[in-house]
Amino acid sequence: MRRNIGTGSPWEGVVGYSRAVRVGDTVHVAGTTAVRDGQVVAPGDAYRQARVALEIIVAALAECGASPGDVVRTRLYVTDIRDWEAVGRAHGEVFADVRPASTMVQVGALVDPGLLVEIEAEAVVGSGVTPP
Template sequence: MRRLIGSGAPWEAQVGYSRAVRVGNVVQVAGTTATVNGAVVGVNDAYEQTRVALEIIRAALEDAGARLEDVVRTRMFVTDIARWEEVGRAHGEVFGDIRPAATMVQVAGLIDPAHLVEIEAEAIVS
C-alpha cells in the first residue's frame, strides 16, 4: 500500500510530489527546507534553517506513522560547506543518539536563494 503525506504546500500538486511517501514499513521524506507558510525561516542562519527543516521532517514522519528514531538515513544539501558545523550541530541535537547514516554535500543552489540547507530522510518502521 502506498500512502502519500502532504504538507499543504501549493507547489506539491504543481510539481507533482509529496512531503513523504510510505510504502509498507518504509517512509521517504522529500527534500525539506525551512519554509513555513511560504516564507523562509532563519534567513542567513544555517543552524536555524536546519532545526526548522528537521521539525518539518519530524511532523511528516509522525503523519506517516513513523518517529525520528525510525530514521536510517539523512541527506543534507548545503549551499556553503564552510557552514557544515552549524548544520551538523542542529542535526546532532536531533539525531545524536539515533545516528542514522548521513551525507552532507555542497550544492550550487537551492530553489530559493535564501535557503541554506535542504534535508531528505528515510525511515524504516519496525
C-alpha cells in the first residue's frame, strides 16, 4: 500500500511530487531544502540550511512512521563542495550513530539561488538504530 506525504512546499503541486512516499516498510524522502513558508531559511549558511532540511526530513519520516534511526541512505547535494564540512557536521549530528550509506556531490544550482543544500533520504521502518 502506498502513502504519499506532502508538506505544502510551493513546488509540490507545480512539479507533482510528494515530500515522502511510504510503500510497505520503505520510505523515500524527496530532495529537501531549507524552505519554510515559501522562504529560503538562512541564505549563505550551508550548515543551518542542512539542519533545517534535516528537520523537515525527520518530520516527514515521523509522519510515515519512521525515525532517523531507520534511515539507510542519504544523498546530499551542495552548490559549493567547499561547504562539505559544515553540511557533513549537520548530517553527523542527526545520523552519527545511524551511519547511513551517504553520498555528497556538488551540483550547478538548486531551484532557488539562495539554496546551498538539498538532501534526500531513504528509510526502512523497523530497521533502526536508536540515535542518541
